[in-house]
Amino acid sequence: MRQSLVVGNWKMNGSIQNNQSLIEGLKQNIASVQRAEVAVCPPFVYLQQVSELLKGTAIGWGGQNVSQQDPGAFTGEAAASMLVDFSCKYVIVGHSERRSLYGESDELVAEKFAKAQSANLIPILCVGELLEEREAGEMEKVVKRQLDAVINLQGVASLAKSVIAYEPVWAIGTGKTATPQQAQDVHAFIRGRIAEQDGGVAEKVQILYGGSVKGSNAAELFSKPDIDGGLIGGASLKADDFLAICQAGQ
Numbered sequence: 001m002r003q004s005l006v007v008g009n010w011k012m013n014g015s016i017q018n019n020q021s022l023i024e025g026l027k028q029n030i031a032s033v034q035r036a037e038v039a040v041c042p043p044f045v046y047l048q049q050v051s052e053l054l055k056g057t058a059i060g061w062g063g064q065n066v067s068q069q070d071p072g073a074f075t076g077e078a079a080a081s082m083l084v085d086f087s088c089k090y091v092i093v094g095h096s097e098r099r100s101l102y103g104e105s106d107e108l109v110a111e112k113f114a115k116a117q118s119a120n121l122i123p124i125l126c127v128g129e130l131l132e133e134r135e136a137g138e139m140e141k142v143v144k145r146q147l148d149a150v151i152n153l154q155g156v157a158s159l160a161k162s163v164i165a166y167e168p169v170w171a172i173g174t175g176k177t178a179t180p181q182q183a184q185d186v187h188a189f190i191r192g193r194i195a196e197q198d199g200g201v202a203e204k205v206q207i208l209y210g211g212s213v214k215g216s217n218a219a220e221l222f223s224k225p226d227i228d229g230g231l232i233g234g235a236s237l238k239a240d241d242f243l244a245i246c247q248a249g250q
Contacts, residue, residue, distance in 0.1 A: 004036040004222065004249035005163060005206050005229040007124060008236025009064060009092060014046050023053040025239025030058055036229060036249025039090055040236065044078050047086040062090030065098060068111035080119035091116045094126040096169045106149035113150050117158060124163045124231065125150060131170035140189055147193060156197040164190060164207045165231040171211030173233060180220045183209045187226035215244030222248050
């Protein structure tokens with residue numbers, strides 16, 4: 001049985017004071033989370049603070065992005081080796097905001113995925129369709145294209161050492177949520193696509209759902225057979241809200 005995983009993506013939020021309060025709230029109550037593995041991904045500039053606060057706890061941490069380049073003359077970027085310096089376990093690659101706002105292509109995301117794995121980081125590969133793509137019946141085409149870019153570069157076996165996060169772009173930060181069955185259908189499609197090439201990898205890989213997950217809908221979402229947890233945005237910024245979601249992990 002796959003371990004449930006709940007990851008908080010803080011996005012470009014936080015302050016030294018707020019981070020301290022949030023982490024302390026999580027630490028005080030993490031024992032209430034019985035089954036799910038828990039991690040947070042703060043902005044780069046807070047990785048040192050977060051890593052020091054979480055050291056020795058059951059909560060992991062990671063980066064929100066990583067460069068596809070080795071260290072060098074790449075102003076504003078962060079290399080995989082730098083994330084390792086802060087004992088990161090995970091790194092998010094291909095988030096829809098990176099794809100849409102910063103023009104990251106499927107191929108670039110695949111390169112970032114590869115660079116993360118070369119540093120023994122676990123990439124959290126985000127895939128998902130725009131509203132117009134779903135309405136046009138292109139969800140499977142889009143998700144397949146995003147997934148295949150990684151498989152073509154790294155091989156399907158690489159997915160066994162990764163996490164996949166399905167995030168319908170139309171449900172991120174909008175208050176809209178895919179119904180549990182809609183989410184399950186896409187998760188099953190992703191797992192089936194991987195199973196076409198390697199059934200063992202398909203059975204092992206954790207597939208998370210992201211998109212306006214809340215304490216009130218998490219349990220129903222996470223109860224679906226192919227949904228292994230969540231990648232949580234806004235609700236991860238308040239300890240009580242995030243813990244409520246983590247407690248729903250199967």
